[in-house]
Amino acid sequence: MNQQVRIKICGLRDPATARAAAQMGADAIGLVFYEPSPRNVSVEEAKAVLAALPAFVTSVGLFVNADPDWLRDLLQVLPLDLLQFHGDESPEYCRSFGKPWIKAVRVKQDTNLIEYAAQFHDARGLLVDAFVEGTPGGTGEAFDWSLIPEDLPLPLILSGGLNPGNVSEAVAAVAPWAVDVSSGVESTRGVKDLNKVAQFIKAARHA
Numbered sequence: 001m002n003q004q005v006r007i008k009i010c011g012l013r014d015p016a017t018a019r020a021a022a023q024m025g026a027d028a029i030g031l032v033f034y035e036p037s038p039r040n041v042s043v044e045e046a047k048a049v050l051a052a053l054p055a056f057v058t059s060v061g062l063f064v065n066a067d068p069d070w071l072r073d074l075l076q077v078l079p080l081d082l083l084q085f086h087g088d089e090s091p092e093y094c095r096s097f098g099k100p101w102i103k104a105v106r107v108k109q110d111t112n113l114i115e116y117a118a119q120f121h122d123a124r125g126l127l128v129d130a131f132v133e134g135t136p137g138g139t140g141e142a143f144d145w146s147l148i149p150e151d152l153p154l155p156l157i158l159s160g161g162l163n164p165g166n167v168s169e170a171v172a173a174v175a176p177w178a179v180d181v182s183s184g185v186e187s188t189r190g191v192k193d194l195n196k197v198a199q200f201i202k203a204a205r206h207a
């Protein structure tokens, strides 16, 4: 069956941009809760974004080794649909919040993605990103897609350096369940460009 690829636009920070991305066809939007990131949002900013989303658009909270008590408190006041763990979180940590979650892995030459997926077997998806020393993600760097095995036992979410110019080739080459983009649809770091968002969605869907 020829499934249409799902699209997550990550690092949204204001309600108008988030709603526009959803109206352009994004299936999911990502809110970054990681202070060093230029896309970091406060709880109040995140609440405003969630309130602006139409029905059936998935809200994803992105975390990097967040303090578990802080995250539990956040989830009391913010109705996120899905958690994205982008650090060195263990499987036990990821499942301890009672919410659907996905795990990110930054791929190196010797990363065994099959073993990684087995370790995180109850994740709703495995997000594969580029490995860049010293940065947990959102770098705009791509990696060698041939390192992704065809028989990955989890839904594959492809990320890392995707943009309107390469997403069609990526979807055709890897056939992921979903794609995730941040830097590639920005005018400057942390600022989304809605023209690029529209181009990205069109290119991903016409692969």
Ligand SMILES: O=C(O)c1ccccc1N[C@@H]1O[C@H](COP(=O)(O)O)[C@@H](O)[C@H]1O
Pocket: 010, 011, 030, 032, 034, 037, 038, 039, 062, 064, 086, 127, 129, 136, 137, 138, 139, 140, 141, 159, 160, 161, 162, 180, 181, 182, 183, 184
């Ligand atoms: O977006 C960020 O700032 C970020 C910070 C820390 C960890 C992950 C982050 N973003 C995620 O990284 C990948 C790749 O992003 P890019 O398209 O290469 O910029 C993607 O999953 C983002 O959600």
